[in-house]
Amino acid sequence: MDVEELTGLVVATADSKDPLVEGAVAQIRAEMERTEAVLVRRARNNDATWVEIAAALGMSKQTVHRKCRGRRVCGDRS
Numbered sequence: 072m073d074v075e076e077l078t079g080l081v082v083a084t085a086d087s088k089d090p091l092v093e094g095a096v097a098q099i100r101a102e103m104e105r106t107e108a109v110l111v112r113r114a115r116n117n118d119a120t121w122v123e124i125a126a127a128l129g130m131s132k133q134t135v136h137r138k139c140r141g142r143r144v145c146g147d148r149s
Contacts, residue, residue, distance in 0.1 A: 072102050111135070111145045 072080075077099070084095040107128070114124050125132040139145030 072098075077102055108139070108145055111139060115145070 080095055080099055080102075084092065084099065087095075111124055111128075114127070121132045121135055125135045128135060
């Protein structure tokens with residue numbers, strides 16, 4: 072899903088009288104999680120530390136580790 076599609080989905084959902092219409096919330100969540108994982112992988116590939124990544128995401132290092140545990144997509148090289 073590209074940025075325009077995601078933006079359109081968010082706007083349509085926010086403007087809808089039924090914000091749960093057609094599973095849009097699940098689609099938005101899944102796309103955001105995928106995007107987050109890609110960005111974490113890129114950051115790790117550029118030698119960002121887990122502390123730096125956690126700060127950028129507004130969460131603790133432990134939370135980032137928990138989300139990425141066992142997921143190669145997060146770029147954990149340890």
